[in-house]
Amino acid sequence: MTIKIGDYEFDGTFFSIPSLEDKAGIFAILCIKGQEFQLIDVDESRAVRSRVEKHKRKECWNINSQDGILKFATHYTPNIKQSGRKKIVKELRNKYKPPCGKNWTFAYLDFCILLGLGKILCGRGLVWSRTGVV
DSSP: OEEEETTEEEEEEESSGGGSOSSSEEEEEEEEETTEEEEEEEEEESSHHHHHHTOTTHHHHHHTTTTSEEEEEEEEOTTOOHHHHHHHHHHHHHHHOOTTSTTEEEEEEEEEEEEETTEEEEEEEEEEEEOOOO
16 A cells, blocks of 8 residues: 655555564654544654664654554655655655654653642653754
């Protein structure tokens, strides 16, 4: 099965990372809701499966797919160098503006709040910040 994202045919969609191949390409992270999908993130790698397994934005993918099903799609590019893959990623990010794209980062922030009467509530919250444009 294939899915068209922009002008590109992607293989998939896949439920699990082991379904991905460890070769050069572009990967799309999708949230599937019924028959529709939302592009959550898009990136490139010379080894797609390894990159997805260890990707720093996995937490963002999970947060942005809570009301649907997280799936993956791949566009393998054995004859395209990294600069060409990056160009495709930039094109797709500019078109779809995925919530977990390169220009957003997040971190956990530990906090404590004084509630009064000597009680303190401490916890951890997720903080998002914009770091630049694609």
